[in-house]
Amino acid sequence: MTIQRIPFQEVPQLSSKDTAYATAKPELRPFFKYPVSIESFAQVIADKKQAEIDRELLVSVLKKQYEKLDPSPQVLEQIDRLSDPQTFTIVTAHQPSLFTGPLYYIYKIISTIHLARKLNDQYPDQHIVPVFITGGEDHDFEEMNHASIFGKEIVWENEESGSVAMMGTGSLAGALEQLKDILGSSPKAEEIGSLIEACYTRHEKYGMASVDLVNELFKSYGLIVLDMNNPELKKRFIPIMEKELFEQPSRGLIEATTQELEKVGFSQQAYPREINLFYLRDQIRERIVQEGDKFQVLNTDYTFTEAEMREELHQHPEHFSPNVVIRPLYQEYILPNLAYIGGGGEIAYWLERKTQFEHFGVNFPMLIRRNSVLWIDKGNAKKLDKLGLKVSDLFTETETLIKSYVKANAENELSLKEEKKQLHTIFNGIVEKIKEVDQTLVKTVKAEAANQMNSLQGLESRLLKAEKQRHEIELNQIRGIKDKLFPGNGLQERTDNFLNFYLRYGQDFFETLLAELDPLEEGFIVVVDE
Incomplete structure (x- = not known):
């Protein structure tokens, strides 16, 4: 394997907003607390100790959650160490996508494990634990009910509503059968396929099944997986939920911040409500709104007076679900956390939260952009080498890359640039002569000049087309490589599933990533299997 790092600014598939924070744009400095560096963690640790x-x-x-799982000795040790005031966490999170969904789900986790190890080396007096939070309370079913494996999309068909985590696993049978067909019958396919099937069938609810799968994949690395949809944890969070319900400070604080962010080119990411909590029951996760002196759960018959709502919160905190606006507060309130690792979009909405955290007296963590990766398999690496293309060429738009390839490999000159220049000179001379004889003819001459220039442009396009036909095999190879490595003209990590690589490399896939995915090091990582 060879590893390359492409500067974020040279990856056009990433938006400028995505890379602004990772490349330390100074205009964003007021919106976060800690600079992203290993040295800054000394201050984060000191602050979190308070x-x-x-x-x-x-x-x-x-410990109760892991009674339903099969934890490794490393995970059990990590849980015990959380009792120690010198132990802290590094967190990433994601909704429980089917079969882990796109590759960046895995990259977030491995970036977190790598950073925890690095910090343990740098700060030996503390112990740092990697934690993955599964966002199972979300009800965006369409965002996580599918996975793309070897170019084939598997979709989980399910008629249930409400929280995704509370949906039953019985309806997964069809998706599991499709997965088995796609993976095939090799020993490695049967091993990983059986593991996934076991995780999804030994639990009644999807949320715990998703926790189980991540645990099975990463327990040997000491990763703790946490489902925060827990009555005891929510009971601990009551003081902040109570303020959110009855004082409703978040909306004003965040809107003021987003107005400032818009001045530096960042549009609003998450839209705060007056009350940023959902009401959660079986098959129901609906917004809470205040209408006069009553609290109404939208699309239901649930209505509460202020006194009834306070009693409901204190008696049944598990009925309340933080939305995206206060979910970050929830995890930082519960965990001894130092940093959050997320994608560009996640970082953007965290940047809206600093004053909100200050208002509630919760320490704002260090924000770190996750690693992005392009993995080039051996077959495509050989094709690139044979075509004489560099890795950086792959990030070019397909047709632009093809034109560059044709021009670079043409036996004859394809450009009529010099001829166009000569034509321009000739007609400029004609115009000067015409002006002295009949000014009214100038317009006619210029129109003729434009026609001639268009004719040359057409000839140039025909030359390029003819040359393309001579390189048809190579150009089809380029298109094939691009389709494979940039599915749908997007980044591989946003579409392909980890199974595309795990079936070929097994645990070495994780080991290679773990060695390289340092989220404190800037740049888009390209792994080339040679």
Whole structure:
């Protein structure tokens, strides 16, 4: 394997907003607390030590959760160590996508594990634990009910509503059968296929099945997986939920921040409501709104007076679900966390939260952009080499790359640039002569000049087309490589599933990534299997 890092600015598939934070644009500095560096963690640790974290509760909840799983000795040790005031976490999170969904789901996790290890080396007096939070309370079913494996999309068909985590696993049978057909019958395929099937069938609810799958894939690395849809954790979060319900400060704070962010080119990411909590029951996850002196759960018959709502919150905190606006507060309130690792979009909405965190007295973590990766398999690496293309060429738009390739490999000159220049000179001379004889003819001459220039342009296009036909095999190879490595003209990590690579490389796929995915090091990572 060879590893290359492409500067983010040279990857056109990434938006300027996506890379602004990762490349430390100075105009964003007011919107986060800590510079992204390993040295900055000394201050983050000192600040987080001041937070009142109920470690005993956290450990208790984790141990109960893992009674339903098969934890490794490393995971059990990590859970026990969370009791120690010198132990902290590094967190990433994602909704529970089917079969882990796109590759960046895996990259986020491995970036987090890598950073935790690096910090343990740098700060030996503390212990850092990698944590993955599964966002199972979301009800955006269409965003996570599919996976693309070897170019074939598997879709989980399900008629349930409400929280994704609370949906039953019985309806996954069809998706699991499709997965088995796609993976085939090789020993490695049967091994990973059986593991996935076991995780999705030994639990009644999808949320715990998703936790189980991540645990099975990464337990040997000491990763803790946490489902925060837990009554005891939500009971601990009551003080902030109560303020959000009855004082409703988040909307004003965040809107003021987003107005400032818009001045530096960042559009609003998440739109705060007056109340940023959902009401959660079986098959129901709906917004809470205040109408006069009543609290209404939209699209339901649930209505509460202020006194009834307070009682409901204190008696049943599990009925309340933080939305995207206060979910970051929830995890930072519960965990002894130092940093959050996320994609560009996630970082953008975290940048809207700093004053909100200050208002609630919760420490704002370091924000770190996750690693992005392009993995080039051996077959495509050989084709690139044979075509004489560089890795950086791959990030060019397909037709632009093809034109460059044809021009670079043409036996004859394809450009009529010099001829166009000569034609321009000739007609300029004609115009000067015409002016002295009949000014009214100037317009006619210029029109003729434009016609002649268009004719040359057409001839140039025909030359390029003819040359393309001579290189038809090579150009089809280029298109094939681009389709494989940039599915749908997008980044591989946003479409392909990890199984596309795990079936070929097995655990070495994770090991290679773990060695290279340092989120403190800037640049788009390209792994080339030679």
